[in-house]
Amino acid sequence: MKNPEKHYEYAITADALSKHFGDFTAVDRITFNVRRGEIFGFLGANGAGKTTAMRMLCGLSKPSSGEATVAGYDVAAQPEDIKRNIGYMSQKFSLYEDLTVTENIRFFAGIYGLSDAAIREKSASLLRHLQLEAEKNKLVQSLPLGWKQKLAFSIAIIHEPKIVFLDEPTGGVDPLTRREFWEMIYTSARQGTTIFVTTHYMDEAEYCHRVSIMVDGRIAALDTPAALKKHFGAASMNEVFLQLARQATRQAD
Amino acid sequence: MKAITAENIRKSYKNGKETVEALRSVSFSVDRGELFGCIGPDGAGKTTLFRILVTLLLADEGRATVDGFEVVKEYPEIRRRVGYMPGRFSLYQDLSVQENLEFYATIFRTSVKENYHLIKDIYVQLEPFASRPAGKLSGGMKQKLALCCALIHKPTVLFLDEPTTGVDAVSRKEFWEMLKRLKQQGISILVSTPYMDEASLCDRIAMMHDGQFLKTDSPQNITRNFQQPLFAVKSGDMFELLHRLKKMEGIQNAYPFGEYHHAVMKSGMDTEAYLREHLAESPDLEILPVRADIEDCFIHEMQKH
The missing domain is CATH 3.30.70.2070 (VP9 protein domain)
Incomplete structure (x- = not known):
């Protein structure tokens, strides 16, 4: 580790991180740091490079150039250490629909190497917190989407990762459950987990401590929601987003 | 004559041993030339309602008409008249943009040329990619192509099931501007969305949750009340x-x-x-x-x- 001080303060660091596919530069020298316990919103229009950047940070894709660390590990050299130390959930993939609630918990906890005793204890507290005790033997596919997503988040942090990556976790979820979900995010951040989250709901950008907005592979803006609105003379984060995203020159995806 | 009427529509599914009530007595109507929005989260029953109205699914109970035709007995008439854009991308991925469009025009016994005026605004953005396979388009472009294919036979009623889900704020805004122009051409539109902020762009909305319409009115009246x-x-x-x-x-x-x-x-x-x-x-x-x-x-x- 080149700079241990920096890694104590920051959960994620990225320094000129880039990814090229042939002639195409999907991610273009992005530089930013995410503090420990911070809720960091990672926004951008479709095709701006969010997914590619996120894949590199999760250790799933090697950077073409530049550097990044997650939980103190280098994304290029130590991807396996990163995978053990992060949690991940997305709208598209989160749980196995044809396993029961309990089976999903046991499966993911087992994959992350929790002991049987720890799994039992974690399952019980998780089911209690989510008030899912009556549903624990039901197949996940029979649960309403909002419950699924709350369960998926709880499972994504079951191994107490330092950082959790959430890729559009609340898409299609009703407004009440969406808010309950964010309360879970807040609670988790208060306990020291770093949250890295993407969303298409601009009101959710307001719930983040800081927000970055990607345009054409670059980070076009990064600050607190209040500072961004002030800087762009905008009344809402939606306006900030539209002003920036309209500058995009490249085609989506 | 109303563009759409529905009376006490019910539909339930078996999911393993459990019965899921997807629609519990839904009634509403859409006026001709109206832009009507079904606003609600995933699992509210929006897709089931759409599939019943476009005659792809039979209701357990209730009656519905589209463009004056009854959905059960007169389904062939309805199929000729409506445009339907399902929530899931359903065009031929290995046909090009242009081939997909020609295919849909031919199926409805018309030509791209005949109704080009309807899709022109949208299609000009796709034209640079006319020979690209549909499966290789970006999300926003796929959505535009699907809309063109749903419009090419000049439907009287257009059904758009979550056309803006997963689409970013900029493309969403553009899409709603396209809908406004289609409405001006006299097409009645039923659109569903999980995004509450899109409600204000509709003439009237139904707030939908758990298989029911919680409230149906103009967005202005709903907030005023x-x-x-x-x-x-x-x-x-x-x-x-x-x-x-x-x-x-x-x-x-x-x-x-x-x-x-x-x-x-x-x-x-x-x-x-x-x-x-x-x-x-x-x-x-x-x-x-x-x-x-x-x-x-x-x-x-x-x-x-």
Whole structure:
């Protein structure tokens, strides 16, 4: 580790991180740091490079150039250490629909190497917190989407990762459950987990401590929601987003 | 004649041993030339309703008509007349943009040329990619092509099932501008969306949850009829503030709302002074009386049911 001080303060660091596919530069020298316990919103229009950047940070894709660390590990050299130390959930993939609630918990906890005793204890507290005790033997596919997503988040942090990556976790979820979900995010951040989250709901950008907005592979803006609105003379984060995203020159995806 | 009528539509599914009621007695109608929105989360029953109306699924109970034709007995007439864009991309991935469009035109015994005026605004953006396989288009472009294919036979009623889901804010805005232009050409449109902020772009909406229409009206009337006093509250510690608000007796409901929290007051508790008194310890307190928007109304109706 080149700079241990920096890694104590920051959960994620990225320094000129880039990814090229042939002639195409999907991610273009992005530089930013995410503090420990911070809720960091990672926004951008479709095709701006969010997914590619996120894949590199999760250790799933090697950077073409530049550097990044997650939980103190280098994304290029130590991807396996990163995978053990992060949690991940997305709208598209989160749980196995044809396993029961309990089976999903046991499966993911087992994959992350929790002991049987720890799994039992974690399952019980998780089911209690989510008030899912009556549903624990039901197949996940029979649960309403909002419950699924709350369960998926709880499972994504079951191994107490330092950082959790959430890729559009609340898409299609009703407004009440969406808010309950964010309360879970807040609670988790208060306990020291770093949250890295993407969303298409601009009101959710307001719930983040800081927000970055990607345009054409670059980070076009990064600050607190209040500072961004002030800087762009905008009344809402939606306006900030539209002003920036309209500058995009490249085609989506 | 109405573009769409539905009376007491019911539909349930078997899911293993359980019966899921996807639609529990839904009734509504859409006027000719109207842009009507079904607003609700995933699992509300929007897709089931759409599939019944476009004659791909039979209701368990109830009656429905589209363009004056009955959905069960006269389904061939309906199929000739409606345009349907399903939530899931359903064009031929290995046909090019142009081939897909020609295919749909031919199926409906028309040509791209004949109705080109309807799709022109949208199709010009796709033309540079005319020979690209549909499967290789970006999300926004796929959505535009699907809309063109749903329009090419000049439908009288257009059904768009979650056309903007997963689409970013810029493309969503463009899409709604396209819908407005189609409406001006006299096409009746039924559109569904999980995004509450799109409600204001419809003539009328139905707020849909758990297989039911919670409320049907113009978005303006729905927000105007929100009775409870409502305040936006902000402080230096939003997490602590929310917990405090939730515990206050005079508050019926409190939830995050973008930059602020919204506090829905119980009747007779509409004073800012009450809030100020109980929140005196919160740092940098800011309190503003606000008007409800669709999302406030949706949360309110959800809790009533």
